[in-house]
Amino acid sequence: MKETKNVLLVGVGGQGIILTSKIISTALLNAGYDVKMSEVHGMAQRGGSVTTQIRYGEQVYSPIIGKGQADVLISFEKMEAMRWIEYLKPDGLLVINDHEIQSAPILSGKAEYPEGIIEELKTKVKTLIIPATKIAIELGNIKTQNIVLLAPLTKALGLENIDWEESIKNNVKEKFIDMNLKAYKKGLEIS
Amino acid sequence: MKVLMTGNEATARGAYEAGVTFASAYPGTPSTEILENLANYKEVYSEWTPNEKVAIEVGVGASIAGARSLSAMKHVGLNVAADPMFTYAYLGVNGGYVIVTADDPGLHSSQNEQDNRYYARHAKMPLIEPSNSQEAKDFLKEAYKISERFDVPVLFRLTTRICHSKSVVELEERKEVEKKPYKRNISKFVATPAACRKHHVELEEKLKKLEDFSSNDTWLNREEINNSEIGIITSGISYEYAKEIFGNEASYLKLGMSFPIPKEKIKNFSSKVKKLYVIEENEPFLETEIKAMGINVIGKEKIPLTGELNPDIIAEKLLGKENKKISVNPEMIVPRPPTLCSGCPHRGLFFELSKRKNAVITGDIGCYTLGSADPLNAMDTVICMGAGISAAHGFSKVFEKSGEEKEIFGIVGDSTFFHSGITSLIDIVYNKSKVISIILDNRVTGMTGHQENPGTGYTLMGEKTEEIDIEAIVKAVGIKHVKTVDPNKLDEVRSAINEFTVLEEPSVIITKWPCALKKLREEEKQKYKIKTVRYQVNHEKCKKCKMCLKVGCPSISFDKNVGSIIDINTCVGCSVCAQVCPFDAIEKAGV
Numbered sequence: 013m014k015e016t017k018n019v020l021l022v023g024v025g026g027q028g029i030i031l032t033s034k035i036i037s038t039a040l041l042n043a044g045y046d047v048k049m050s051e052v053h054g055m056a057q058r059g060g061s062v063t064t065q066i067r068y069g070e071q072v073y074s075p076i077i078g079k080g081q082a083d084v085l086i087s088f089e090k091m092e093a094m095r096w097i098e099y100l101k102p103d104g105l106l107v108i109n110d111h112e113i114q115s116a117p118i119l120s121g122k123a124e125y126p127e128g129i130i131e132e133l134k135t136k137v138k139t140l141i142i143p144a145t146k147i148a149i150e151l152g153n154i155k156t157q158n159i160v161l162l163a164p165l166t167k168a169l170g171l172e173n174i175d176w177e178e179s180i181k182n183n184v185k186e187k188f189i190d191m192n193l194k195a196y197k198k199g200l201e202i203s
Numbered sequence: 204m205k206v207l208m209t210g211n212e213a214t215a216r217g218a219y220e221a222g223v224t225f226a227s228a229y230p231g232t233p234s235t236e237i238l239e240n241l242a243n244y245k246e247v248y249s250e251w252t253p254n255e256k257v258a259i260e261v262g263v264g265a266s267i268a269g270a271r272s273l274s275a276m277k278h279v280g281l282n283v284a285a286d287p288m289f290t291y292a293y294l295g296v297n298g299g300y301v302i303v304t305a306d307d308p309g310l311h312s313s314q315n316e317q318d319n320r321y322y323a324r325h326a327k328m329p330l331i332e333p334s335n336s337q338e339a340k341d342f343l344k345e346a347y348k349i350s351e352r353f354d355v356p357v358l359f360r361l362t363t364r365i366c367h368s369k370s371v372v373e374l375e376e377r378k379e380v381e382k383k384p385y386k387r388n389i390s391k392f393v394a395t396p397a398a399c400r401k402h403h404v405e406l407e408e409k410l411k412k413l414e415d416f417s418s419n420d421t422w423l424n425r426e427e428i429n430n431s432e433i434g435i436i437t438s439g440i441s442y443e444y445a446k447e448i449f450g451n452e453a454s455y456l457k458l459g460m461s462f463p464i465p466k467e468k469i470k471n472f473s474s475k476v477k478k479l480y481v482i483e484e485n486e487p488f489l490e491t492e493i494k495a496m497g498i499n500v501i502g503k504e505k506i507p508l509t510g511e512l513n514p515d516i517i518a519e520k521l522l523g524k525e526n527k528k529i530s531v532n533p534e535m536i537v538p539r540p541p542t543l544c545s546g547c548p549h550r551g552l553f554f555e556l557s558k559r560k561n562a563v564i565t566g567d568i569g570c571y572t573l574g575s576a577d578p579l580n581a582m583d584t585v586i587c588m589g590a591g592i593s594a595a596h597g598f599s600k601v602f603e604k605s606g607e608e609k610e611i612f613g614i615v616g617d618s619t620f621f622h623s624g625i626t627s628l629i630d631i632v633y634n635k636s637k638v639i640s641i642i643l644d645n646r647v648t649g650m651t652g653h654q655e656n657p658g659t660g661y662t663l664m665g666e667k668t669e670e671i672d673i674e675a676i677v678k679a680v681g682i683k684h685v686k687t688v689d690p691n692k693l694d695e696v697r698s699a700i701n702e703f704t705v706l707e708e709p710s711v712i713i714t715k716w717p718c719a720l721k722k723l724r725e726e727e728k729q730k731y732k733i734k735t736v737r738y739q740v741n742h743e744k745c746k747k748c749k750m751c752l753k754v755g756c757p758s759i760s761f762d763k764n765v766g767s768i769i770d771i772n773t774c775v776g777c778s779v780c781a782q783v784c785p786f787d788a789i790e791k792a793g794v
Contacts, residue, residue, distance in 0.1 A: 024539065037369060041207050048335075049207065050368035052311065059757050060541040074447040075335075075368035075440075078515030080526030094536045098528045114760055115539035120578055120752045121761045126535040136529050 016069035017169065018077040022096045023088025024113045025062045028158030031183065033064040035162065039179035040068045040171075048075040059116070061092060086165050088144075088158065089113050090129050097133065105138050105168050109161060111145035140164055140203075147198055156195035163199035208372040210365035213336035214303060215240035216372065217343030218273050221299075222380030223247055225265035227258040229622065230651040231277030232312045233366035234305035238275055239654075242663050246377065251654055251663045254588070254622040255280035259287045259302065266291075266300035266356070267392055269383035271347055275303040278319045279587065283623070288356070289326045290394050293402040295354035295409075297383050299347035302328075305361045308484045309511030314568065314587065316509070318486035323358045323462040327406050329413050330462035331423065332360045332439040336370040342459055345423060347380075349460075353409050353416070358462075362484065364440045364511070414463035423459030424468055430454060434476030436469065436489060436500070440512075445482045447514040448522070464492045473498050480505075480521065484512040543573050545758040546775030548645050548716035550579075551690040554754050554779065555697050557581040562610045563598050567591030567624075569616040570649045570718075578755045582614070589623030591615040592631065592640050599636035610704045613640045618648040618656040620673060625680070631709045632681040639703045640682075640711045642673055643690075645718040646727070653721060677711045684710035691716055693782045719775055736776040737792040740767045744788035751780040751789065 019036070023029045030051055037049045045068040052063050065077055077099065085100040086107040087093035093108050100106060108130065117123040133139050144160035151160075159180065166176060180192050208216065214237050218226060226249045228238040242249040252258040255276040262274035276284060281304045288302060304322065307313040323330035331346050333339040339361065346357040390398055417424055433453040437445050438461045445455070456472040458465065473479050473493075481490040481502035490502035505520040506512065518524040543550050553574035556564055566572055566582040567590060575582035584594050595613030602609050613631075615624040620642050631638050648654040655661045660670035677685050684706060686699040696714065703710040717723060717731050740751075745766035751759055758773040759780060769780070771792055781789035 037207055041205065041371060046371060047207060048368055048370045050364065052367075059539075059544070061539040072370075073443045074514045075364055075370065075443065076513055078513055078518075078526060080528040081515075091535075091537060092539075094531055095539075097531055100529055102527050102529055115537055116542045116577070116755070116757065117537055117540075119757060119760045120755065121749060122577075123537045126537065129535060132531055132535060136531065 018082045019066040020082040020085045020099050022063045022092045025060050027088045029062050032158040035179045035183045039174050043174050046072045048072045050075040084168050107140045109144040159192045159195035160199040164203035167203050204374045207369045208336045209369050210336050210339045211236035212240050213339040213372050217340035219244040220377050221344040221347045223271045225270045225272040227252050227261050228275040229255045230654045231280050233363040234275050234277045235651045255284035259284040263291045266296050266298045269385045270298040273301050278306040292326045292328045299350035300356040301346045301359050303359045305366050307363050320488040328358045330358050334442040336372045417460045418465035418467035424465050427455040434479045437482040441482045441484050444514045448517045544719045545773045546719035546777040548690045551779050552714050553579045553581040564612045565594040567615045567619050578753050588619050589627050592627035595638040596631050596636045599638050611638050613638050617644040617658045621657045629680050642713045644715045647718050647721050649718045682711050687713040690714035691777045737771050737774045739792040741788050744786050746786050
């Protein structure tokens with residue numbers, strides 16, 4: 013693979029974005045790719061917008077990507093997809109978790125959560141909608157929403173040959189392994 | 204073995220492999236994780252110091268004692284520490300000594316975006332700039348060799364994108380370095396004017412040798428000759444960005460050791476290419492020096508001086524290329540600003556302060572800076588660590604003279620109080636202003652991710668230690684009116700404020716309650732009983748007055764039809780909203 017692939021993960025602090033990036037990056041490294049991963053730290057991130065970027069290929073230079081460069085944008089929250097859509101290639105793939113998390117101006121009644129996000133995005137770019145949070149709650153733990161999203165993402169990137177279950181096992185605490193593997197399998201089924 | 208590491212993890216690994224045995228730091232983004240990772244290697248004694256100046260002073264002591272030592276801090280921290288750094292460059296080292304500065308181009312979480320490469324030139328220290336995690340590790344090991352060979356401390360400069368991005372690192376074994384023997388050497392290590400007049404001359408000699416080394420001897424500076432059309436001189440993360448855009452279509456002079464600037468090497472490189480670019484983030488540090496050599500380069504007239512650099516900017520400014528983008532209706536994007544967490548113990552205090560119409564509130568650096576944000580808006584200034592108290596003193600003196608009657612509050616956190624709030628408080632007592640200083644003691648250094656500090660009772664390496672008593676210090680510096688309150692109890696906060704605003708002398712309120720995200724120790728669980736209750740809105744009583752929204756809690760939302768709603772999953776039961784509700788509509792859940 014000559015070309016470097018770019019993946020952008022976006023969402024809200026606390027949704028498991030950093031852990032997901034870790035699972036993906038270590039698996040890519042073990043599969044023999046050069047990998048760079050960049051995460052945005054900031055002030056009191058809980059509840060704030062969070063992003064990570066993963067770049068992999070034969071040799072990767074910059075740890076960050078620019079606008080219009082992500083092959084896949086995976087959004088853990090609906091409105092965050094809008095915020096970061098500029099970073100997606102016009103012919104790239106958007107994977108979106110159909111879930112709303114209100115931000116401070118919405119909570120305080122100063123703004124309203126925008127309607128018609130998915131409809132708007134669908135007209136612009138190839139979009140895959142996954143109700144990951146809903147599925148995770150049905151599975152018994154909202155925290156596995158990130159893992160539900162993993163399978164559709166890896167499929168979109170053509171990385172099915174990597175042992176993702178192994179990478180999940182290596183990156184989550186032992187008592188959470190079963191729960192996360194269940195979420196991964198559910199994600200596989202629906203993708 | 205190959206692993207993925209952030210630049211911070213790799214820097215810590217580099218120190219470990221280099222045989223470092225002493226490390227010190229004050230936490231600050233993006234540098235914090237260097238010491239957090241070093242503390243995992245039991246061979247390296249690691250400590251948090253109250254501030255960056257102390258970090259360098261203890262590091263210097265360890266270095267003179269003969270150990271390879273390291274001190275780390277964020278860019279603004281080096282301002283605090285500049286005093287000992289400049290003089291130690293004069294004296295020279297015993298055990299190798301490296302100061303890591305983690306700069307923050309783009310101000311991801313800082314109050315300015317100063318370029319600390321200038322500190323190397325100003326303090327006359329060699330400057331080393333890695334471009335990725337592998338180099339962070341390898342270059343740090345080399346930095347110790349340079350420090351010991353040239354008898355000078357080294358400035359090691361990282362930036363946010365190196366600190367916080369992960370790339371592949373090949374691990375090696377630690378090589379123990381025997382501690383150098385210590386022998387008293389007054390003419391070297393006692394910085395008297397007579398000694399330092401000589402040291403200055405010696406340092407200039409060292410710099411000449413270092414320049415020769417940086418031009419001719421070191422592998423840290425390397426040429427990559429690909430073609431003769433375009434040559435790029437660059438360092439740090441800018442190298443990776445340049446490489447991303449130009450690939451093998453240009454030749455590179457990559458400077459891993461960028462001060463003293465390798466003049467010979469630059470001359471030689473510039474003669475091999477037709478067009479020469481200097482690609483660097485923020486200041487024209489290399490460009491100015493290269494232009495002073497009479498070499499024609501293109502730099503800051505194309506590459507912006509402000510903000511973080513990225514490959515896109517290079518492609519656009521130097522090649523006129525722009526990527527195709529998807530655009531959407533911008534009105535469909537509502538901002539998602541950071542807020543004080545659910546149950547944050549600072550909320551109660553700021554809510555009470557926000558109601559005071561005649562107040563000036565000078566804030567400081569920490570999570571509580573968010574007290575300035577909507578809906579609390581309870582802050583007038585934020586400058587630097589410690590200034591929360593000192594700026595209040597300045598306000599007080601000026602208003603006193605102009606006859607303006609204002610209530611003046613100076614805010615600091617617990618860690619900030621130990622950092623440099625103590626000296627500010629001493630100034631208030633000594634120079635007699637009637638400022639009400641408020642120390643927000645949330646039992647941990649919150650903002651940077653929960654580091655221990657002198658008030659928590661534990662060290663960085665997890666050892667139990669003496670817990671420094673803030674109230675006793677406050678009294679010891681001469682404050683007569685001190686009150687420690689529970690910030691979740693609004694009436695307690697209010698009555699302390701009311702009591703102190705009428706005083707004609709300085710006073711201190713300590714708000715003491717652990718950070719809502721803090722993992723409590725057993726003894727703390729006993730002491731701070733919280734999280735056992737949740738609150739909910741009784742919609743028969745709710746009059747939709749939106750008063751509860753004014754506390755800015757992320758667990759409370761508003762629905763036009765039913766009124767306020769509390770998310771029971773994120774509520775931690777601090778009860779501040781319930782105290783604020785004028786209709787008693789907020790009740791304990793499940794009662």
